[in-house]
Amino acid sequence: MKSVGKTGFLTGLPELLILRLLQDQEMYGYEIVQAIAQRSGGVVTPGEAVVYPLLRTLERDGDLKSRPEPADGRTRVYYALTSKGVRRLFDQTDQWTRVAKAIQQALR
Amino acid sequence: MKSVGKTGFLTGLPELLILRLLQDQEMYGYEIVQAIAQRSGGVVTPGEAVVYPLLRTLERDGDLKSRPEPADGRTRVYYALTSKGVRRLFDQTDQWTRVAKAIQQALR
């Protein structure tokens, strides 16, 4: 009874979108939350309860690195892709493309 | 604290694929399991632990109706789409299309 526990075939979309956003520029969490909703046309809208923990997980895995920066008395935590993160982005993107093609095919 | 509990943006892919298969012809569970893997090019391969319960859920919801048929001493349970199920198929397909477009867009 090993049980690796994957939840879905294309879960991890929030992750993919985060990685993609960070490819263009470093961003802080709150900004990312807004940006995803906007960039996905409101179709995919992971909230803060999804994004904040995900960012920390990605950093723990070495895909992101963070840098706190004070702004207006608040503190922003900026995240940037590492080279590992870039690879992960490419992998995830490929994965997505494969799945999307397969489904497209299957639905015809 | 309502908590409706959706797991993903594109979970429910097995469901969509099942509905799509049944649009063409009625099928029994075991057959569906094989067919999905084949039809999706091996990318999406929900096992029996996913498909069997799903079929019963869909039937309970009125999207499918079932018909047992003895074959070779075994018993096959054939499933067919109801008109409600057809509508569900269309809805899910639209949903998928919207998500796929949005992600495509976001990844560019």
Add this chain to the structure above:
DNA sequence: TCTCTATACCTTGGTATTCAAGGTATTATA
């Protein structure tokens, strides 16, 4: 002044979805 909104971080509790790994029973194949 007081309140409300926006920003920016965070957590808790709960649920649906999916998977690995089993189990039963029959028939066909080696």
Add this chain to the structure above:
DNA sequence: TATAATACCTTGAATACCAAGGTATAGAGA
């Protein structure tokens, strides 16, 4: 005789996700 294929099924666990909260600062409006 054993193994594989067919055909149904379940259990237990992991995970991803969401709703709904909470803290604290700054600015705008009443």
